[in-house]
Amino acid sequence: MSMFKGVDYIEIDSLFSQEEILVRNTVREFVELEVLPVIEKHYREGTFPMHLIPKMAELGLFGSNLPSKYGCAEMNNVAYGLVMQELERGDSGIRSFVSVQSALVMYPIYTFGDENQKDYWLPKLAKGEKIGCFGLTEPDYGSNPAGMITRAEKVEGGYLLNGAKMWITNGSIADVAVVWAKLDGVIRGFLVEKGAEGFTAPEMKGKHSLRASVTSELIFQDVFVPEKNILPKSDGLKSPLMCLNQARYGIAWGVVGSMMACYDTALNYAKSRIQFSKPIAAYQITQEKLVYMLTEITKAQLLNVQLGRLKDKGTVKHTQISMAKRNNCEKALEIARMSREILGANGILDEYPVMRHSANLESVKTYEGTHEMHTLIIGEDITGYSAFD
Structure with missing residues (x-):
């Protein structure tokens, strides 16, 4: 099998370091050997190729621009970008999975979480042992997230969450959801774990697009979130x-x-x-x-x-x-x-x-x-x- 050559008309490769090119070529080969042979079948059947998750974790593709102390690859942002480029040549659904895990789950835990949350979640997410999703968009609030109606209410030992989210990549397969809700009128981030009572994540079917990707609703009916699961540094939209x-x-x-x-x-x-x-x-x-x-x-x-x-x-x-x-x-x-x-x-x-x-x-x-x-x-x-x- 001949490897994909890429498209480079004006020697853009000369702008990359050797390390950046090595990262790109590694992911390019992974896509060639692992993604392209199976993606059309998954797309047709409307399923995500779950067997690729440990392989992508092994290559260090989850949270790859985050620090190595949490088990991440600590790449620079250009190398991270090249990872995304190569994954999407395989399929947008594969890149979406890695994007969500990295930019929308690991990044907020890293940026807005405390040390306990970082030490617990980031290594597991980096290894693909845990899968995450990001709950911001609501059925009636897409481009205007400030209008969200999902609410958190302070109760003894934590918070009660009520509301719904929609168009959530990885929702039905996620072990943890980074959920945004209004607490006393201020948008805050919460880590809602799979299996919490009153929390369901039904898969959305009938898509003509992103078929090799899991898209879900998230529904919260008096879901109790313990105090330790609020992202302490999250503050507003x-x-x-x-x-x-x-x-x-x-x-x-x-x-x-x-x-x-x-x-x-x-x-x-x-x-x-x-x-x-x-x-x-x-x-x-x-x-x-x-x-x-x-x-x-x-x-x-x-x-x-x-x-x-x-x-x-x-x-x-x-x-x-x-x-x-x-x-x-x-x-x-x-x-x-x-x-x-x-x-x-x-x-x-x-x-x-x-x-x-x-x-x-x-x-x-x-x-x-x-x-x-x-x-x-x-x-x-x-x-x-x-x-x-």
Whole structure:
């Protein structure tokens, strides 16, 4: 089997360290050998490939940019981004699993938790012995999380939680949920453990997108959360938004993997598909599409590398991450659709990954802040006027 070469038109690899390239190539090989052979079957059946969890843990892919003292790989943010890129070339559902475990579960425990919570949860989550999920979005509050109605009430020894969350990746298989609820009007984070009385996580069925991913509701009916399970440093909406910022960073890198998969498939197909006695790659309209794809991939790669370097310096702004999430998701979806056009009717077959990526990217463009919300986040930053109200 020949390993995927990647897409690198202007020597972007020269911007990476040897360690970063080693990380990328390791994950690239994992995707080639472990993900691609099984993903279409799981996608068709609407199941997550659970057998990959220990393998990903062994490679250090969970919380990989967190400190080694908690059993994490302590990679820099560029290496972390390259991990996401390669995983999403396999499938957005695989990258989503790792994104949630890392950016939305381990990161908030690391950032807002106390030492006991960190020492207990982070090593188990890093080893894949425990799976986590993140409960912010509600049935009636997606783009406006501040409106949430999930409530926590102080009782003896802890808190009582009431409410519901929706569109929760990993919800039904999670051992712990990082749940955001209003306590005396202030949004706080709580660790709700599987099996807590009154807590259920039914799986959401009927998806045409992200089919190889578990998506759930979380329902809380007088769920008792012990005092030790509140995240003590969580304070207001800013806390969950900091988590989303981490996840958006991973998505900006991840979708470049989808772009590469679609472009590479379309290019190879165009060279071998003969119509009117020559390959369709020899026609101007096909070339125009391929050149557009390659250019957009290259621009997204450059955006990501710079973002990663800023993140490692500690100077990155959430508005800059919004720009990459917004742009890269939109272009990835365009590229997936263009690739399908080049493949013609063959593009709808699962012999090729294009239609699966296209369907997945509809979700990826929407979650962690829609295209419109990121537009307004950047718009407010550059004009000084908030257009949200």
